[in-house]
Amino acid sequence: MIERVVENWLDNANERGYENAFCQVLTAKGHTIIRRPAHGPTEHGKDIVTRDRRGRLHAYQLKTGNLDKSTWRQIRGEVEELINVPLQEPGISPKTRFTPHMVTNGELKEPVKDEVRARSQGANGQGYRRLEFTKRDDLLRSFIDLHGTILPGTPGDFERFLRLYLADKRAFLAKDEFSEFLLASLQSPAKGKKPQLRRAVAATAVLENYILSGYIKAENHLAVAEGWMLVFAHVLRTVEATHESSDDWLPSVELCIDGWETATSALVQGAMISTNWVQGDVSVDDFVFGHRKTLLIGYLATFALYRRLTKRPLDNEDGIFVRVAAELSTLRFWGESATPHFLAAVFFLWKRGDEGKAVGLCAALIKTITRLNGNEQQPGLPDPYLESPDILRRELSARRAAEVMQFVLQHDRSRDNLAPEGYYKALASLAHNAAGKPAWDVWQAFAGRSFGIRCLVEFLARRAWKRTLKGLWYDITRVDYAEFAPAKSWDLYLWRAKKGTLVTRRFRRPETWENLVLAANGKTRTRTILFRQFPQLLMPFALVYPHRLTPDLVRKWEELVSVL
Amino acid sequence: MLPDYPELKSELRSDLNLQLRLMVNMYAPLASRLKAYHQEEGDKFAIETTEGKIITKGFRRMEARVEVPRGLSSTATHEEFINQTSEAAKSIARQSEGILFSTLDEETKRVGNAIDAKGKPFDANMMWDALEKIDLEFDERSGEPKMPTIVVHPEMMRAIAQKIPEWEADPALHKRRIEVLRKKKEEWRDRESRRKLVG
Numbered sequence: 001m002i003e004r005v006v007e008n009w010l011d012n013a014n015e016r017g018y019e020n021a022f023c024q025v026l027t028a029k030g031h032t033i034i035r036r037p038a039h040g041p042t043e044h045g046k047d048i049v050t051r052d053r054r055g056r057l058h059a060y061q062l063k064t065g066n067l068d069k070s071t072w073r074q075i076r077g078e079v080e081e082l083i084n085v086p087l088q089e090p091g092i093s094p095k096t097r098f099t100p101h102m103v104t105n106g107e108l109k110e111p112v113k114d115e116v117r118a119r120s121q122g123a124n125g126q127g128y129r130r131l132e133f134t135k136r137d138d139l140l141r142s143f144i145d146l147h148g149t150i151l152p153g154t155p156g157d158f159e160r161f162l163r164l165y166l167a168d169k170r171a172f173l174a175k176d177e178f179s180e181f182l183l184a185s186l187q188s189p190a191k192g193k194k195p196q197l198r199r200a201v202a203a204t205a206v207l208e209n210y211i212l213s214g215y216i217k218a219e220n221h222l223a224v225a226e227g228w229m230l231v232f233a234h235v236l237r238t239v240e241a242t243h244e245s246s247d248d249w250l251p252s253v254e255l256c257i258d259g260w261e262t263a264t265s266a267l268v269q270g271a272m273i274s275t276n277w278v279q280g281d282v283s284v285d286d287f288v289f290g291h292r293k294t295l296l297i298g299y300l301a302t303f304a305l306y307r308r309l310t311k312r313p314l315d316n317e318d319g320i321f322v323r324v325a326a327e328l329s330t331l332r333f334w335g336e337s338a339t340p341h342f343l344a345a346v347f348f349l350w351k352r353g354d355e356g357k358a359v360g361l362c363a364a365l366i367k368t369i370t371r372l373n374g375n376e377q378q379p380g381l382p383d384p385y386l387e388s389p390d391i392l393r394r395e396l397s398a399r400r401a402a403e404v405m406q407f408v409l410q411h412d413r414s415r416d417n418l419a420p421e422g423y424y425k426a427l428a429s430l431a432h433n434a435a436g437k438p439a440w441d442v443w444q445a446f447a448g449r450s451f452g453i454r455c456l457v458e459f460l461a462r463r464a465w466k467r468t469l470k471g472l473w474y475d476i477t478r479v480d481y482a483e484f485a486p487a488k489s490w491d492l493y494l495w496r497a498k499k500g501t502l503v504t505r506r507f508r509r510p511e512t513w514e515n516l517v518l519a520a521n522g523k524t525r526t527r528t529i530l531f532r533q534f535p536q537l538l539m540p541f542a543l544v545y546p547h548r549l550t551p552d553l554v555r556k557w558e559e560l561v562s563v564l
Numbered sequence: 565m566l567p568d569y570p571e572l573k574s575e576l577r578s579d580l581n582l583q584l585r586l587m588v589n590m591y592a593p594l595a596s597r598l599k600a601y602h603q604e605e606g607d608k609f610a611i612e613t614t615e616g617k618i619i620t621k622g623f624r625r626m627e628a629r630v631e632v633p634r635g636l637s638s639t640a641t642h643e644e645f646i647n648q649t650s651e652a653a654k655s656i657a658r659q660s661e662g663i664l665f666s667t668l669d670e671e672t673k674r675v676g677n678a679i680d681a682k683g684k685p686f687d688a689n690m691m692w693d694a695l696e697k698i699d700l701e702f703d704e705r706s707g708e709p710k711m712p713t714i715v716v717h718p719e720m721m722r723a724i725a726q727k728i729p730e731w732e733a734d735p736a737l738h739k740r741r742i743e744v745l746r747k748k749k750e751e752w753r754d755r756e757s758r759r760k761l762v763g
Contacts, residue, residue: 378599385604445599466761473761484606500606501620509755513763547604 002158005165006143009210010105010136015062017213018105018139019047020259021206022062025142026050027251028202031058034089036258045082049089049098057087057098060134066106072115083131103134147203157184164211169218170280172389173226175544179495182208182234197244201235201252212259221270222295224263229544232256232537233493236529240490260540261306268303271296272319287396290332291388297331298341300324301348302539308351308564309536321352328361333368334391335382337546339452343554344539346459351561359460363468366456370475373447380447383482384547449504451547454481455554457507458520462558466513477507483550489528492548524559526552535560584653591657594715595664614699626659628652686720688731692744699755700748709745 010018016037023036026048034057035049048060061082063075072079079102086094134142160181167174185204208231215223232253239249271277277293278285300320307314314320324345333342342365349358372381382391457476460469469476486492487499508515524531530541531552538557542549589596603609610620630648632641672678677697681690691714701710716724731737 383604444602446601448599449601470761474756474759477759480612486606494605496605498605498607501608501610502603502606503610503618505612505618506614509758510760510762513761516761 003140003144005162006210007140009165009213010140010143012217013105013213014064014217015047015105016262017216018209019062020255021143021209021213022060022103022139023048023255023258024202024205024209024252025146027255028146028199029053030198033251033255034092036255037262043088044085045078045080046085046087049087057092057096058101059087059098060101060103063102063104064106065104066109067102067104067112068109069111072112079131099130099132101132101134103139105136105139108133108135143206146199147207154184157181160184161207161211165214167214169214169220169223171220171223172387173215173223175226175230175387176495178208178211178227178230179234181211182230183494186234186238197239197242197248198252201238201249204235205231205252205256209259216263219266219270221263221267222299225260225267225299225540226544228256228259228263229537229540230495232260233530233541233545236534237490237493240493240529241488257534257537260537264299264303264306264540267296267299268314268320271300272316272323288392290330291334291392293327294331294333294338294341295388297324297327298338298344298543301344302543305344305348305351305561305564306536306540309560321348324348325354325357328357333365333381334388335386336369336384336450336452337382337387337391339365339384339455340539340542340546340549343452343455343459343549344543347539347557347561350463351564355463359463359465359468362456362459363465363472366453366460366472366476369450369453369456370472370479373450374475374478375448378447379445381450383446384451384549387546449480449482451482452549453479454483454551455549457516458551459554459558461513461516461520462555464517469516473507473511477509480504480506484547489526492526492528493530495545520551520555522555524552524556526550526556531556580649584649587650587653588657588660591654592660594713595657595660597713598664624663626656626663628655628659686716686724688727688734688737689740692737692740695744695748700745700752702749702752707749709748 019037023033027033030053031050033048033050035043035046037047045061046059047062050058050060052058059082061078063071065071067075082102083100087096087098088094160177164174164177164181182204185207186200208227212224212227215227235249235253235256239253277296278289279292301324304314304317304320308317328345331342331345332338342361346358346362349355349361369381453476457469482502482504484497484502485500486494486497487501491497491500530537535556538553538560542553608620608622610618612618628651630645630652632644632648636644669678677694679690679694679697695712698712700712702708703710
């Protein structure tokens with residue numbers, strides 16, 4: 001049945017939709033990817049350039065659909081470039097031989113085959129280099145062979161895969177389900193011998209690509225970015241837990257990063273093109289607009305700094321700064337899962353020379369958290385385990401519940417006697433939910449603690465804003481700070497870790513400025529691969545995993561961006 | 565299998581679970597007043613005491629069994645289920661209040677706040693002795709004390725109720741009350757004044 005799904009996916013994907021999966025297949029076969037689409041636009045007809053295990057070079061051009069005579073006429077120029085123009089890659093001599101490949105998820109029609117054959121046999125070496133074709137069935141076989149050992153193993157896994165595959169591609173990615181599916185894929189036992197890590201990681205990435213390509217086609221760039229970040233994180237978890245050599249997993253991980261980067265770049269481009277950030281059904285967009293704005297600001301700010309950190313600054317960074325600065329005043333802080341987005345904006349403002357605004361935003365966040373989560377308040381600001389769509393749904397449900405209750409009370413004039421106890425119990429719970437408070441669980445509270453407050457406090461301490469912090473300290477001490485410590489360090493990458501301790505601490509009373517600054521500038525304790533080898537992805541990681549925003553992560557990110 | 569409506573019944577079941585929780589609140593008046601946090605992951609939690617000590621604990625299970633005989637009519641099954649749910653709510657409430665009191669007992673003994681009346685009947689001075697050992701909070705605006713909740717056995721409550729007019733008229737007790745509250749307020753102000761960043 002999985003073959004039918006893969007066929008369906010391949011037949012409906014465009015070249016952007018299958019290119020990452022194709023690169024994963026090449027990686028699994030031992031190719032080193034020298035050029036891939038995320039590196040920049042196609043050059044001389046070459047989308048992908050690789051070196052195989054024997055050191056031979058290959059150049060690929062990817063297309064969508066059948067290659068018939070009329071399509072061939074349109075792309076002939078590009079194909080000739082693919083074949084005839086030497087490789088222009090750093091460190092590779094233009095005289096180096098290579099094999100050109102045409103890849104399509106469609107069929108190659110006979111007239112095209114005939115023409116190519118004829119040109120390949122051209123006299124005096126004037127004809128085509130031998131052009132290799134990879135067609136639909138070849139691709140299908142490659143993908144199925146690759147993840148043959150890493151399949152949705154149980155009916156439950158397969159059902160989850162289908163739910164993800166068939167989900168509404170305009171909506172947010174179901175990160176919890178996606179994570180469960182990733183865990184199942186990466187843990188699946190092999191048939192026979194245990195597959196090498198390289199194949200297992202590549203196969204997992206290909207499986208996830210099937211799900212994400214639907215979002216790619218729908219241009220839901222946020223979902224794609226989040227999806228690739230989840231794949232990246234779960235692969236790192238497997239790698240850390242098994243202590244494998246980076247030769248086995250680095251190529252696939254780099255492809256995941258490419259996937260994230262391509263999607264985020266598209267999201268940023270889309271945000272900069274849109275003048276009003278309205279999307280979808282405009283009649284009810286106002287209810288969700290504030291949340292969207294906060295998400296976009298976080299990604300704009302993070303991507304600009306990420307590109308600087310990877311030494312490829314964005315040409316339009318100035319424009320992004322103007323946009324971010326202009327949109328700050330009406331951002332929506334829906335709960336603690338919004339903290340990474342705000343912090344991203346704080347760092348961006350700081351690095352753009354507007355420390356005053358950055359500090360102002362940080363202090364305003366602290367004030368909001370202490371106001372809403374100071375001990376006497378109920379229920380408080382939702383913790384980072386609750387994200388924007390969930391909170392919005394509950395808040396709007398509560399509003400609708402209030403309207404319904406009002407309607408019921410106004411129209412329930414039919415009784416002379418008391419209603420059954422159950423009726424009033426239900427009404428009581430409705431009233432509880434409708435009294436201007438979100439529809440949380442009966443026993444649930446958030447007030448009294450915060451997961452993000454320490455990150456914000458330490459940022460101000462490192463910037464030496466003593467007076468600001470002194471002014472805030474009284475209220476800060478009303479809120480304890482919480483941080484989850486997974487039992488195994490690599491479980492940091494899990495969406496939810498079964499084992500670990502939620503540690504809640506108190507700010508000291510009194511606290512000395514010296515101690516606070518010392519703690520704020522302390523050494524980073526976290527030593528995972530993400531921190532050591534991919535620190536440029538720390539804030540992007542926190543945007544997707546807001547419950548993993550810790551003082552350590554923020555400190556490390558600040559250390560990185562401070563030298564920009 | 566006979567025709568069924570699983571999705572709708574799932575929603576109705578959620579309503580029933582909500583009612584169960586409300587009933588537990590009703591039967592556990594003390595425990596229900598405590599703030600509760602929902603922990604999304606992990607198997608332990610650690611908290612810092614006012615003395616700065618970190619205490620790590622695992623979770624404790626509270627459960628109640630609901631058994632409904634097969635073969636009853638739909639109405640009878642529903643009624644039986646509602647009755648059993650009510651009993652389950654009472655059981656869970658008893659367990660949660662039990663955990664509350666056993667934790668209070670452990671902690672007061674650990675910290676040294678426990679007072680043993682050694683079999684003597686309750687009198688107002690015991691209450692002031694107890695208040696002297698704990699931190700008392702005061703309302704920032706009115707300055708009034710936020711008195712703690714005192715839990716007593718119903719029989720003791722009846723005995724106490726009879727004595728209240730006598731205690732209220734007792735000048736020595738009145739003086740003690742003023743003195744204890746004054747001291748507690750000073751301690752509170754002292755604690756509040758430590759909520760600062762110095763240096």
